[in-house]
Amino acid sequence: MDGIHDMGGMDGFGRVQPEANEPAFHADWERRVFGIVNGVLALTGVNIDEFRHAIERIPPARYLSSSYYQRWLLAAETLLVERGILSREELKSLAQPEQVSVALPAVSPRGVPAQARLRPRFKTGDRVKVRSIHPPGHTRSPRYVRGKTGVVRRVHGIYVFPDTNAHRAGEKRQHVYLVEFSARELWGRDHRERVMIDLWEDYLERVERGSIVNRKRKFVPARQKRRAEKVSTALPPPGRSNRNRTRSRGRVVPKGTGLRKRRDQ
């Protein structure tokens, strides 16, 4: 969902304000919320993606006006009610009725193929474009990279796909890639700055070398065609061979390792 949590690149939040000698928790109730989320939610079978998505489902105005552990509390209550562990009445007994505010409902799960492709589609050096998707549910593809082109810098291995796992619609395991984007591509600025971000395979599509150039070739005269070919040679080498794909250092994580049972912090 294109929610308020997806903040990368937004303006208006002001300066970063560090606190000197900051304690781990600022109040005892924060300790208890931390403990409940880490000690209880996991026991009830809630996965990390569901927890993150429960935070994202907090209405934007409420999200912005709540502190970090207040958002955790809201998310925990939401999930406990949705799981039937706590009834709405019990939740109401914790507070004045008008104060009860559970996050928005998640979208219904949709069926997805269980079997993910285990061979990485991309390899280090490949140019990739982040798909311009706007899923109504959970996603870890931030808005600021969607539609942007970057370069694969590392193949991380196979991980559970958050977009389905958050909706209990299957793990859809697939490769995750470290992708590098320039400040020019993301923000239109020529600063010596890059963003390195980890993206699941389903978020990405291949940018073929000269794919735009080739399309032009049908229409342009020979002189421009030569120029176009020059441009195409300036691009990094393409991933056109299947042979190299197995060279990636993908680490396959066996099922049942509890890989994604961990809680978000």
Add this chain to the structure above:
Amino acid sequence: MSEHDPSEHGPAARVKALEQLLVEKGLVDPARLDAIVDTYESKVGPRNGARVVARAWADAAFRKRLLSDAVAASAELGIAGPEGGHLVAIENTPRIHNLVVCTLCSCYPWPVLGLPPVWYKSFAYRSRAVSDPRGVLREFGVDLADDVEIRVWDSSAEQRYIVLPERPPGTDKMNEEQLAELVTRDSMIGVAKVTAPGKSR
């Protein structure tokens, strides 16, 4: 915000009631909850990361192992745990400065740094670290030359990043323990440089 926030009247009472309810349902063992909190409040913290950094400065072979497989390297020092299963170390150099953020939530390498500070989870940091890293660093007192490349690592998946800061000059005679004393949490997130004792940042 016009919306009424129950928390402003005391999340304390609400959380206490919630915990009580979960205890009654047999879902919470308060002692277990105490143990979880204690672990992250007093046992796991940036001193772990500082030991890793100091070892990397003092031992070139370890540094190499850390940069190629930070999970295995930190395990050599007995450091492991939740949010650290896919730890990646990234190295600062005179030409490249690394900065870690989580724009979508608050992902952070718990076993080496503990729980994240409030500013790391703040809207200001999450929004601007990717689009204006130089400006954010200036607010932390780090003024990088325009020709130093900044790499911002957005922790959007399972990888958790720790910055290996540059070893400050004038520390050649220091042992590993003394070096670890110099390493700050902020330097391992990438919003500070490590300075030698007696020097201001």
